[in-house]
Amino acid sequence: QSALTQPRSVSGSPGQSVTISCTGSNSDVGGYNYVSWYQQHPGKAPQLMIYDVTQRPSGVPDRFSGSKSGNTASLTLSGLQAEDEADYYCCSYAGSYTWVFGGGTKLTVL
């Protein structure tokens, strides 16, 4: 069970869009539509932003969207705002009631 692969960092200017990728395998991302994304501000607990690849919990702005193609899931933030600056983690169901996270991506709003 290896960690999912995310870029270490991404950046964008306010109002722009950025996409964070999350690459796994047929045993996790590619095998199930159970990818979730979490936002984590420094010193805080993670917060659920996307679940089941594309679904947004109530209260999460529709600027956040998720998708998946093959073994790679993606989180897209459109209309970047300063408060979006945080670390983002993907997570996938990996079968046999186990889960695997990505290494995290630091989003910088320029």
Added chain:
Amino acid sequence: QVLLQQWGAGLLRPSETLSLTCAVYGGSFSGYYWTWIRQPPGKGLEWIGEINHSGSTNYNPSLKSRVTISVDTSKSQFSLKVSSVTAADTAVYYCARRGSSAIYYYYYMDVWGKGTTVTVSS
């Protein structure tokens, strides 16, 4: 609103046993899986394992030999023990809830505790 409050020893010596507890307030305890996740300093998240109200557990295969998760339904609490700790177990440990509907467990964590910092050092 569901609140998870967690506590436990923050400084351990190598070979000791890590012990943390998480209490659930403001919501149902049964009908969910309750999860432990950790984050080493400057690193990503790692799923440790989970338990439901009846004591059914699932563990990360890489940690299974050293991890025990238990539940006390009378107190709406669940606990984590990690034996024979080393410096590699130094991390912020989070408790979290795996969401569910009335009949179906979800595949994501929707409520998180604030985290407990555990340091292993001689």
